[in-house]
């Protein structure tokens with residue numbers, strides 16, 4: 371194991387990923403705060419749980435072709451230590467509050483989804499990879515929601531205001547997940563262009579495995595479309611029939627947005643419609659009031675095109691179905707979490723029987739399929755809703771990876787699906803990543819965060835709108851603050 375054969379690829383809040391220079395594989399390490407020490411056995415079990423959850427649950431829900439579980443590997447400690455030193459300088463400053471686990475030697479070995487999943491070794495052909503973290507694609511429909519605003523504005527759009535206020539990002543994104551999940555091409559184009567204008571942690575673009583676009587952190591340079599277009603022009607205009615300049619930038623961005631939309635709408639996983647086909651169904655308003663797309667149409671006196679509906683076989687549709695396992699919203703779920711907590715305080719040894727920390731096996735999966743919301747007062751009902759909520763949170767925070775490789779003329783030899791663009795054709799693959807089941811212990815944090823997000827939105831944005839409204843129409847607006855009990 372030579373650390374010089376591996377290079378830094380990316381990281382999130384919990385994991386850090388390095389990619390092999392030649393082979394189509396990555397190593398995904400857990401990260402921990404400096405003072406947090408887990409035993410090697412605990413880390414092994416944590417990683418094995420991720421693999422089991424992917425195999426037994428997410429492959430069932432999202433489809434065999436989209437989910438890659440990988441396997442737990444044990445690495446020489448010296449290699450891990452040398453690797454950690456080598457990549458430290460590549461890491462965004464905002465991620466350095468946690469360190470790579472260099473004590474256990476365990477990591478997940480996964481296919482490199484930033485490359486096409488066909489050859490074991492890096493393709494000789496150029497590869498363009500677009501990673502989208504779409505976030506939650508529906509507005510809560512639960513009657514347990516205590517403020518009307520949560521039935522009108524989506525979590526992502528509300529959360530943007532708190533994120534900018536706390537300095538996580540510099541400006542509010544025009545992206546709204548409901549536009550991307552709508553299946554309506556105009557709305558999807560707008561959503562993708564908004565991500566290209568303000569990537570935050572929702573969009574990354576890799577060229578031949580190298581990150582060429584997407585904020586490493588809030589201090590990264592602003593989006594530069596002309597530089598991006600320079601990178602992408604050979605993919606979309608291979609015959610170089612397009613002189614550089616603003617029109618070229620616009621043309622390249624337009625091609626990129628259209629190709630990504632076509633791929634997202636492809637039902638490339640011909641597997642069954644997914645285990646939740648009789649699932650909660652698409653409920654809640656089809657449009658978020660805060661989406662700039664729908665606001666601009668409203669100003670013109672037009673209605674926003676409703677959801678055109680996503681093809682049932684596409685990954686966006688299946689991901690949304692899993693997200694909608696959040697049947698009660700955190701406000702309806704939290705009292706049930708407290709019921710499970712009280713039971714565990716009385717019978718702590720039951721934690722294993724309840725499979726809160728796994729094993730995430732077939733039995734765990736089967737219990738997720740009970741979508742009833744009639745509370746019979748039992749711990750069993752509460753536990754099922756808590757487990758479903760954890761799975762829904764996971765689907766709300768996963769990422770979709772799209773890998774595109776220009777087709778050679780004799781594309782017939784290619785087994786992969788092909789997507790056309792105006793002047794080019796691409797073999798493509800679609801995958802989902804970051805499917806770690808969210809921890810049971812994160813539910814209180816979700817409840818508090820939900821209250822903070824809604825309160826901040828009401829106090830600032832809604833109040834400001836109300837002031838503008840009342841100034842204009844001299845009507846009083848009642849801005850009720852939402853205070854969650856914690």
Ligand SMILES: O=P(O)(O)O[C@H]1[C@H](OP(=O)(O)O)[C@@H](OP(=O)(O)O)[C@H](OP(=O)(O)O)[C@@H](OP(=O)(O)O)[C@H]1OP(=O)(O)O
Pocket residue numbers: 382383384571763766767804808812
């Ligand atoms: O801040 P990041 O880039 O580490 O991402 C956070 C998620 O923040 P964001 O909203 O900017 O995507 C955070 O999601 P929410 O803010 O809560 O919506 C996410 O927490 P969960 O709610 O538990 O999903 C957090 O995930 P983990 O704490 O790592 O499980 C993290 O997402 P990732 O970095 O993609 O894991």
Ligand SMILES: Nc1ncnc2c1ncn2[C@@H]1O[C@H](COP(=O)(O)OP(=O)(O)O)[C@@H](O)[C@H]1O
Pocket residue numbers: 379380381382383384385386387396398480481482483484501574769803804806
């Ligand atoms: N199998 C993979 N192939 C290619 N890139 C990957 C793979 N898994 C993760 N990554 C990259 O590493 C980044 C962080 O990984 P992720 O699992 O999202 O970390 P976290 O769990 O902390 O959110 C991702 O945003 C993605 O760019």
